[in-house]
Amino acid sequence: MLKWLGVNKKKQKEDEIFDSVRSGLQSMYKQRLLPLERDFKANQFYAPLLTDGDFASKPMVMLLGQYSTGKTTFIKHFLEREYPGLRIGPEPTTDRFIAVMDGAHDQVIPGNAAVVDPTKAFSQLSNFGNNFLARFEVSVMPSPALKGITLIDTPGVLSGNKQTSRGYDFEGVIKWFGDQSDLILLIFDAHKLDISDEFRRCIQALRGNDTKIRILLNKADMVNTQQLMRVYGALMWSLGKVIPTPEVARVYIGSFWDQPLQNDENRKLFEAEANDLYTDIQLLPRNAAVRKLNDFIKRARLAKTHCYLLSYLRKQMPSVFGKQQKQKQLIQNLDGVYRALAQEHSLPLGDFPPIQLVQDKLAQFDFSKLPKLDHKRIELLDEMLSHQIPNLMKLIPAEERQTEEALPE
Amino acid sequence: MLKWLGVNKKKQKEDEIFDSVRSGLQSMYKQRLLPLERDFKANQFYAPLLTDGDFASKPMVMLLGQYSTGKTTFIKHFLEREYPGLRIGPEPTTDRFIAVMDGAHDQVIPGNAAVVDPTKAFSQLSNFGNNFLARFEVSVMPSPALKGITLIDTPGVLSGNKQTSRGYDFEGVIKWFGDQSDLILLIFDAHKLDISDEFRRCIQALRGNDTKIRILLNKADMVNTQQLMRVYGALMWSLGKVIPTPEVARVYIGSFWDQPLQNDENRKLFEAEANDLYTDIQLLPRNAAVRKLNDFIKRARLAKTHCYLLSYLRKQMPSVFGKQQKQKQLIQNLDGVYRALAQEHSLPLGDFPPIQLVQDKLAQFDFSKLPKLDHKRIELLDEMLSHQIPNLMKLIPAEERQTEEALPE
Ligand SMILES: Nc1ncnc2c1ncn2[C@@H]1O[C@H](COP(=O)(O)OP(=O)(O)OP(=O)(O)O)[C@@H](O)[C@H]1O
Ligand SMILES: Nc1ncnc2c1ncn2[C@@H]1O[C@H](COP(=O)(O)OP(=O)(O)OP(=O)(O)O)[C@@H](O)[C@H]1O
Ligand SMILES: [Mg+2]
Ligand SMILES: [Mg+2]
Numbered sequence: 001m002l003k004w005l006g007v008n009k010k011k012q013k014e015d016e017i018f019d020s021v022r023s024g025l026q027s028m029y030k031q032r033l034l035p036l037e038r039d040f041k042a043n044q045f046y047a048p049l050l051t052d053g054d055f056a057s058k059p060m061v062m063l064l065g066q067y068s069t070g071k072t073t074f075i076k077h078f079l080e081r082e083y084p085g086l087r088i089g090p091e092p093t094t095d096r097f098i099a100v101m102d103g104a105h106d107q108v109i110p111g112n113a114a115v116v117d118p119t120k121a122f123s124q125l126s127n128f129g130n131n132f133l134a135r136f137e138v139s140v141m142p143s144p145a146l147k148g149i150t151l152i153d154t155p156g157v158l159s160g161n162k163q164t165s166r167g168y169d170f171e172g173v174i175k176w177f178g179d180q181s182d183l184i185l186l187i188f189d190a191h192k193l194d195i196s197d198e199f200r201r202c203i204q205a206l207r208g209n210d211t212k213i214r215i216l217l218n219k220a221d222m223v224n225t226q227q228l229m230r231v232y233g234a235l236m237w238s239l240g241k242v243i244p245t246p247e248v249a250r251v252y253i254g255s256f257w258d259q260p261l262q263n264d265e266n267r268k269l270f271e272a273e274a275n276d277l278y279t280d281i282q283l284l285p286r287n288a289a290v291r292k293l294n295d296f297i298k299r300a301r302l303a304k305t306h307c308y309l310l311s312y313l314r315k316q317m318p319s320v321f322g323k324q325q326k327q328k329q330l331i332q333n334l335d336g337v338y339r340a341l342a343q344e345h346s347l348p349l350g351d352f353p354p355i356q357l358v359q360d361k362l363a364q365f366d367f368s369k370l371p372k373l374d375h376k377r378i379e380l381l382d383e384m385l386s387h388q389i390p391n392l393m394k395l396i397p398a399e400e401r402q403t404e405e406a407l408p409e
Numbered sequence: 410m411l412k413w414l415g416v417n418k419k420k421q422k423e424d425e426i427f428d429s430v431r432s433g434l435q436s437m438y439k440q441r442l443l444p445l446e447r448d449f450k451a452n453q454f455y456a457p458l459l460t461d462g463d464f465a466s467k468p469m470v471m472l473l474g475q476y477s478t479g480k481t482t483f484i485k486h487f488l489e490r491e492y493p494g495l496r497i498g499p500e501p502t503t504d505r506f507i508a509v510m511d512g513a514h515d516q517v518i519p520g521n522a523a524v525v526d527p528t529k530a531f532s533q534l535s536n537f538g539n540n541f542l543a544r545f546e547v548s549v550m551p552s553p554a555l556k557g558i559t560l561i562d563t564p565g566v567l568s569g570n571k572q573t574s575r576g577y578d579f580e581g582v583i584k585w586f587g588d589q590s591d592l593i594l595l596i597f598d599a600h601k602l603d604i605s606d607e608f609r610r611c612i613q614a615l616r617g618n619d620t621k622i623r624i625l626l627n628k629a630d631m632v633n634t635q636q637l638m639r640v641y642g643a644l645m646w647s648l649g650k651v652i653p654t655p656e657v658a659r660v661y662i663g664s665f666w667d668q669p670l671q672n673d674e675n676r677k678l679f680e681a682e683a684n685d686l687y688t689d690i691q692l693l694p695r696n697a698a699v700r701k702l703n704d705f706i707k708r709a710r711l712a713k714t715h716c717y718l719l720s721y722l723r724k725q726m727p728s729v730f731g732k733q734q735k736q737k738q739l740i741q742n743l744d745g746v747y748r749a750l751a752q753e754h755s756l757p758l759g760d761f762p763p764i765q766l767v768q769d770k771l772a773q774f775d776f777s778k779l780p781k782l783d784h785k786r787i788e789l790l791d792e793m794l795s796h797q798i799p800n801l802m803k804l805i806p807a808e809e810r811q812t813e814e815a816l817p818e
Contacts, residue, residue, distance in 0.1 A: 225678045226685075232638070233645045234657040240649030248643040265677070269634045 015148035017395055018059070018285035024392045025296050026055040032377075032384050033300055039371050040307045045353065045361045047299075057121035058101075058150045059288035061281065062177050064202060065187035066194050067092040067156025070218045074187065074256045075100060075151055083139045083153075084108045092156050096135040097173065100151040103140030111136035124176065132168035148285040152177055157199040170198075171205040178206045182288045183281065184213045186239075190231045190253075191222040195238055203242050210243055215251040216277070220270065221261040228253070228266070252277040289396055297389060301351045304381055308341050309352070311373035313362075323368060331362050420691055424557035426804050427468070427694035433801045434705050435464040441786075441793050442709055448780050449716045454762065454770050456708075466530035467510075467559045468697035470690065471586050473611060474596035475603050476501040476565025479627045483596065483665045484509060484560055492548045492562075493517045501565050505544040506582065509560040512549030520545035530589065537585075541577035557694040561586055566608040579607075580614040587615040591697045592690065593622045599640045599662075600631040604647055612651050619652055623689070624660040629679065630670040637662070637675070661686040698805055706798060710760045713790055717750050718761070720782035722771075732777060740771050 029050055036042070043049045063071040072088050084106045087093045099114070099122070109117070111133035115126045125136060135155070154174070178184055184206060188195075206213065217235060220228055232253065243249060254270035254277075261267060313330055317323060330337065334355050342349050438459055445451070452458045472480040481497050493515045496502045508523070508531070518526070520542035524535045534545060544564070563583070587593055593615060597604075615622065626644060629637055641662065652658060663679035663686075670676060722739055726732055739746065743764050751758050 225675075226681050229641070229660070229662060229678070229682075230657075233641065233660050236642045236645035237649035237657045238655070240646035241655075246647070246650075248639075248646045251638070251642050253638060266634070268674070269638070272635050273638075 012147070014282060014285050018148060018289045020395050021289040021293060021392055022055055024388075025292060026052070028384055028388055029055070029296070032380050033303055036307055036377055036381065037303050040303075040310050040373075041365075041370075042303055042306050044365070045306065045358065046302065051118065051123070053118055053121040053123055056119050057180070058146075058148060059182040059284040060099075060150045060152055060177070060180055061183045061185060061284070062152040062154065062181045063185045063187055064154055064174065065156065065216075066159055066189070066196060066199055068192075069156065069187045069189040070256060071156065071187050072153055074185075074216070074218070075153055077257045078151070079141075079143050079145050081141075081143070083141055085137065085139050092158065094153055094155050096137060096155060097177070098136075098153040099138045100146065100153060101138060101140050102143060102146035102150075104142060105140075106142075107140040109138040109140065114138040121180065125173075128168055128173055128176075131166075132173060135166075135168065149182075149281065152181065157196055157202060159194045159196045171201055174202045175205040178209045178212070181209070181212060182284050182291070184209060185216050186213060186249075187216045187218050188235055190217050190220040190228055193231050193235060195235075195242075200242055203239075207244070210245045210249075211247075213243065213249045214277075214280070215239065215249050216256065217251055217253045218256055220253045220266070221255045221263050224263060225265050250280075286396060293389065293393060293396075297385065300381060300385055302353060304378060305341070305347055305351045306353065307373055307378065308345055308347065309337070309358075310367055310370055312337065312341055313367045314370045314372075317368045327362075327367070331359050334359055334362075420557070423691060423694045427557060427698045429804050430698040430702060430801055431464055433797075434701060435461070437793055437797055438464070438705070441789050442712055445712050445716055445786055445790065449712075449719050449782075450774075450779075451712055451715050453774070454715065454767065455711065460532070461527055462530040462532055465528050466589070467555075467557060468591040468693040469508075469559045469561055469586070469589055470592045470594060470693070471561040471563065471590045472594045472596055473563055473583065474565060474625075475568055475598070475605060475608055477601075478565065478596045478598040479665060480565065480596050481562055483594075483625070483627070484562055486666045487560070488550075488552050488554050490550075490552070492550055494546065494548050501567065503562055503564050505546060505564060506586070507545075507562040508547045509555065509562060510547060510549050511552060511555035511559075513551060514549075515551075516549040518547040518549065523547040533585065534582075537577055537582055540575075541582060544575075544577065558591075558690065561590065566605055566611060568603045568605045580610055583611045584614040587618045587621070590618070590621060591693050591700070593618060594625050595622060595658075596625045596627050597644055599626050599629040599637055602640050602644060604644075604651075609651055612648075616653070619654045619658075620656075622652065622658045623686075624648065624658050625665065625686070626660055626662045627665055629662045629675070630664045630672045633672060634674050659689075695805060702798065702802060702805075706794065709790060709794055711762060713787060714750070714756055714760045715762065716782055716787065717754055717756065718746070718767075719776055719779055721746065721750060722776045723779045723781075726777045736771075736776070740768050743768055743771075 034049060037049055063074060065071050068090055072086060072094050076082050076086060076088065079100070083098070083100045085098065085108045096111075101120075111125070112130075114120060114137065115122045115133065120138065122136075122138070126133065154177075186203070203213075215235070217232060223231065232251070236248075236251070239249065252273045253266075254273045255261060256274065261270070316326065316330055318326055338349065338352050338355070341347060342352070443458060446458055472483060474480050477499055481495060481503050485491055485495060485497065488509070492507070492509045494507065494517045510529075520534070521539075523529060523546065524531045524542065529547065531545075531547070535542065563586075595612070612622075624644070626641060632640065641660070645657070645660070648658065661682045662675075663682045664670060665683065670679070722736075725735065725739055727735055747758060747761050747764070750756060751761070
């Protein structure tokens with residue numbers, strides 16, 4: 001896969017775009033958004049404050065599948081070398097979650113060390129406990145293929161009821177990585193199709209991330225064409241029952257390693273499919289940049305209404321007596337408050353947070369302790385939304401399918 | 410498709426097997442089973458009494474699909490000629506249900522006439538009313554391909570919300586034909602995949618007949634291989650959601666008419682798929698014979714327990730007073746009655762009808778009016794089960810996949 005990366009200037013540009021957007025957002029966040037979010041306790045209402053680690057992370061691609069479907073082999077093929085700590089074999093081999101990332105030299109960072117590293121986005125993983133951290137590591141290596149993305153190798157799901165307890169919340173971990181990922185590759189073995197109950201539960205744990213899911217039907221050269229059709233049909237039939245969306249997940253059919261095809265009747269198809277997959281992965285940084293921008297704008301607009309809302313509530317509070325009574329009254333009439341504020345500051349009602357959520361949070365919140373809202377700070381936020389962000393956006397050229405450049409060799 | 414039928418002696422033998430089993434069952438039924446069922450009112454408890462029409466029917470194959478997917482063209486290709494009344498076109502053309510059957514000469518029998526013909530199995534269709542009967546006909550023609558089966562062509566399902574009311578219970582009719590059929594072919598157009606809401610409802614109306622369903626992905630040569638994969642995947646994804654069984658319906662991929670392939674990359678696959686389909690259709694009479702035998706045995710064993718049961722209940726009744734009281738008591742204790750009878754006559758408990766159903770029916774049944782059970786008649790039934798039926802069964806040779814003989818040309 002690196003063969004075409006080498007000559008591919010565009011790929012490099014894509015990675016740079018992502019990097020510029022990422023660092024641009026990071027400095028805007030620190031200067032204009034974070035201070036407001038912190039002072040008005042937005043993190044007590046919505047998402048946690050963002051750390052450097054959150055900005056450090058590259059788009060992630062998680063590989064998921066039953067054991068021995070070829071997840072680790074795919075990564076080796078994709079990188080054109082083994083990552084530090086890699087193990088491949090016909091029995092269940094990979095026994096941990098491994099984040100494969102770009103870095104200056106080969107290194108394996110154990111889980112406990114990885115989650116305290118502020119330049120990496122794994123700190124939340126410490127919530128899964130020591131049993132999990134013993135089964136997590138970061139594998140660092142220099143690779144052009146990792147300039148724009150991070151790969152997550154995972155332990156194979158066992159078949160049938162063979163499952164022994166893993167000692168940690170496997171589906172929870174899958175869900176966490178799924179939430180962070182930009183692409184989730186479910187890998188199946190055409191030669192030995194199997195969707196165990198645990199794997200079904202893993203897929204269900206990915207609910208909400210359905211649009212990130214892609215299917216990889218691997219080892220497709222190991223069966224004849226009619227058998228391949230039966231397996232492929234059976235796979236889609238079953239997945240359609242597990243994944244609730246009417247939109248069909250994209251499937252890439254082929255054999256994703258560096259060995260010659262066993263049955264090459266479908267060589268043309270496999271090559272076209274691999275080409276599509278690599279192109280889609282190549283476009284990830286750009287798409288991730290667009291998504292990050294989008295999320296950032298949503299976050300900034302929410303923060304703005306939040307500040308107006310809380311500073312308004314604060315102003316309404318009596319200075320001495322009847323605080324509790326007044327607070328109760330304000331919370332009950334939040335609906336009216338929203339409409340008044342929307343009109344006063346020309347805010348779209350759609351930017352306001354869900355009433356129910358805010359009511360619940362406010363009930364245990366003392367808003368007399370908040371600072372005054374400095375309107376200068378809101379102006380700076382507005383300026384960011386109307387100028388800085390559009391400038392960042394200009395860095396991302398309109399999408400064009402880069403089929404020519406992406407062709408292998 | 411007839412090309413290989415012509416040289417195929419085995420096909421002829423298959424059809425003869427079905428015919429012998431059919432007529433054998435018919436005469437056994439009339440002589441030994443029907444009189445018992447009639448005298449002990451089995452039809453008031455379970456299925457209706459069988460008529461000559463029920464025995465006359467050949468295995469049926471129903472074709473179902475959106476309009477213009479190629480249902481009528483498939484039939485023409487299969488028969489290697491047009492059936493009387495056939496219409497093919499790119500707009501919705503077939504506007505009625507057409508049973509295409511073997512006969513001495515070409516003839517179209519309108520619906521109203523067809524349902525009163527006792528030699529045909531369509532009498533129950535009169536329940537769907539005149540609006541339907543105006544949209545039903547039987548098309549008769551001499552054809553070796555129809556010696557063993559009857560084909561049901563159907564009006565194409567319209568897409569989207571274009572549905573105008575048909576004036577009769579379309580899904581009800583589909584369900585009826587589905588119940589009678591031995592094979593249900595759902596035809597899809599690879600070039601224009603569409604599963605409208607009405608078609609979804611039709612598929613749902615086939616619930617209970619899921620194992621009869623096969624999928625035909627037609628016009629597969631009109632798209633390139635990658636597109637075909639996407640369409641096929643999307644089809645299975647959607648069908649998996651509509652058809653509740655975990656078993657995957659068999660799909661036959663190809664172009665089922667006599668024109669040359671537009672894109673022949675997958676010629677080998679299409680030929681193998683067509684071959685499988687024709688072989689499966691060819692095996693229908695044999696499988697239908699096995700099924701009919703099986704149903705018949707079940708029916709006979711049920712009739713036997715039924716007669717024992719009702720004659721026992723009759724004997725328990727007081728001759729003059731307290732009839733109602735006694736009847737109630739017997740019904741309540743049916744469980745005990747089952748066990749007593751099972752022991753006395755060495756009947757397997759599994760042969761007895763569901764208690765709840767029998768209790769419901771008995772509540773409005775006057776069993777003092779039943780005849781005495783003549784044990785000679787049960788002996789004749791036993792003799793039928795232990796000798797006549799095994800003899801019929803010997804007519805059906807063990808199944809062997811007839812791939813060689815079935816190859817086209
Ligand atoms: N495309 C392929 N075609 C045929 N065999 C393959 C292919 N890819 C991998 N294999 C073989 O399948 C086996 C399992 O490979 P690998 O260890 O990469 O799978 P895995 O999904 O990472 O398994 P685990 O879940 O146990 O880590 C190995 O023997 C490997 O050589
Ligand atoms: N295998 C095929 N490949 C390409 N075109 C086909 C194929 N089979 C049929 N067609 C074309 O598709 C159109 C519809 O065919 P046909 O009338 O047989 O469909 P139908 O399913 O019976 O439609 P309706 O539901 O309206 O009766 C016709 O123009 C026919 O020539
Ligand atoms: Mg592995
Ligand atoms: Mg038609």
